[in-house]
Amino acid sequence: MLRIPFHKPLVLGKEISLIARILAERQISGDGHFTKACAGFLEERFHIQKVLMTPSCTGALEMAAWLCGLQTGNEVIMPSFTFVSTANAVVRSGATPVFVDVRPDTLNIDEKLIEQAVTPRTRAIIPVHYAGVACEIAPINEIAERHGLYVIEDAAQSIDSFYKEGALGSMGHLGAYSFHDTKNVTCGEGGALCINHPDLLGRAEIIRDKGTNRKEFFRGEVDKYHWVDVGSSYVPSEILCAFLYAQLEQIDAITARRRAIYEFYRSHLKPLEEEGSLILPTIPQHCRSNYHTFFVLLSDRMTRDGLISHLRAQGIGAAFHYVPLHTSPMGRKFGYEEGDLPLTENLSERLLRLPLYKLKVL
Numbered sequence: 001m002l003r004i005p006f007h008k009p010l011v012l013g014k015e016i017s018l019i020a021r022i023l024a025e026r027q028i029s030g031d032g033h034f035t036k037a038c039a040g041f042l043e044e045r046f047h048i049q050k051v052l053m054t055p056s057c058t059g060a061l062e063m064a065a066w067l068c069g070l071q072t073g074n075e076v077i078m079p080s081f082t083f084v085s086t087a088n089a090v091v092r093s094g095a096t097p098v099f100v101d102v103r104p105d106t107l108n109i110d111e112k113l114i115e116q117a118v119t120p121r122t123r124a125i126i127p128v129h130y131a132g133v134a135c136e137i138a139p140i141n142e143i144a145e146r147h148g149l150y151v152i153e154d155a156a157q158s159i160d161s162f163y164k165e166g167a168l169g170s171m172g173h174l175g176a177y178s179f180h181d182t183k184n185v186t187c188g189e190g191g192a193l194c195i196n197h198p199d200l201l202g203r204a205e206i207i208r209d210k211g212t213n214r215k216e217f218f219r220g221e222v223d224k225y226h227w228v229d230v231g232s233s234y235v236p237s238e239i240l241c242a243f244l245y246a247q248l249e250q251i252d253a254i255t256a257r258r259r260a261i262y263e264f265y266r267s268h269l270k271p272l273e274e275e276g277s278l279i280l281p282t283i284p285q286h287c288r289s290n291y292h293t294f295f296v297l298l299s300d301r302m303t304r305d306g307l308i309s310h311l312r313a314q315g316i317g318a319a320f321h322y323v324p325l326h327t328s329p330m331g332r333k334f335g336y337e338e339g340d341l342p343l344t345e346n347l348s349e350r351l352l353r354l355p356l357y358k359l360k361v362l
């Protein structure tokens with residue numbers, strides 16, 4: 001057993017009392033009081049036109065791919081340095097992921113490399129805001145506008161993070177949050193789709209609710225609901241949303257506590273950066289982080305792996321990630337090979353993450 005494991009999910013204590021209300025009221029399926037409360041909270045606080053709660057960020061990304069009409073023959077630009085769900089959402093729609101290298105400072109997609117990856121087949125860009133720090137979303141939106149592309153923000157790690165005045169998730173046509181238990185705010189498994197373009201909303205509600213217009217029915221806009229389109233089931237239960245709401249209410253305290261841990265690491269590791277042993281993470285001036293991840297970059301893979309073993313021997317769970325998607329077995333099926341994205345490959349070998357979690361709100 002590690003003395004300090006790499007991760008422990010956040011449980012505040014109040015979750016259980018909100019769930020108890022759900023049980024008492026026998027309102028357990030989705031889109032009840034707490035589903036609406038969570039969506040309303042996110043819309044208001046982060047200025048998102050419409051939020052639809054989902055059972056996962058993976059589900060939200062799948063819905064986004066669907067809403068953009070992705071199909072066989074389309075290409076979607078994204079980083080290779082990301083979690084598999086970013087690419088899966090695209091691949092299962094029949095489209096092809098086109099991987100672009102990252103910036104060395106934030107490890108986010110390098111916006112300067114995006115335009116040269118655009119072809120007549122490109123349909124969308126999926127910027128992933130890594131570690132809670134924004135991609136250069138304004139220039140990315142400009143490129144998308146120039147070429148008539150959708151922007152889907154993978155903001156899985158980035159609730160309560162900002163680019164200038166804009167909340168991450170509110171700046172692309174669509175955005176996706178995760179409430180998986182590894183994320184800052186959690187309900188175990190959960191997510192949300194942010195819809196920032198009014199034309200996408202109607203179909204989103206239908207896809208999410210089994211291809212029916214049940215939403216319109218509940219709003220009293222139609223007298224019965226029908227099967228109107230192809231859909232699926234992306235509505236989370238009220239139990240999940242009750243759990244989540246207890247945490248959303250505490251989001252300021254959660255971010256503040258994570259910031260304190262992050263700054264503690266930074267100040268204590270600063271001397272090691274000054275002597276050239278490691279590189280600390282960067283938060284650009286115009287970005288506000290939610291402190292999702294604290295990572296350092298070591299000089300090479302051997303040093304990184306050695307340090308992970310050393311920390312484990314001291315009872316501290318350090319971790320690495322990601323195996324770049326383009327060098328994974330699935331990525332190779334799209335014709336990629338080692339050496340295609342040099343920075344992504346190099347940085348992923350040198351990256352080490354330290355534990356960063358809070359057990360309860362202070």
Ligand SMILES: *Cc1c(COP(=O)(O)O)cnc(C)c1O
Nearest residue numbers: 056057058083085156178179180
């Ligand atoms: C966690 C994560 C996801 C998937 O989130 P789930 O809610 O587990 O489906 C997708 N993309 C990124 C970048 C993530 O970190």
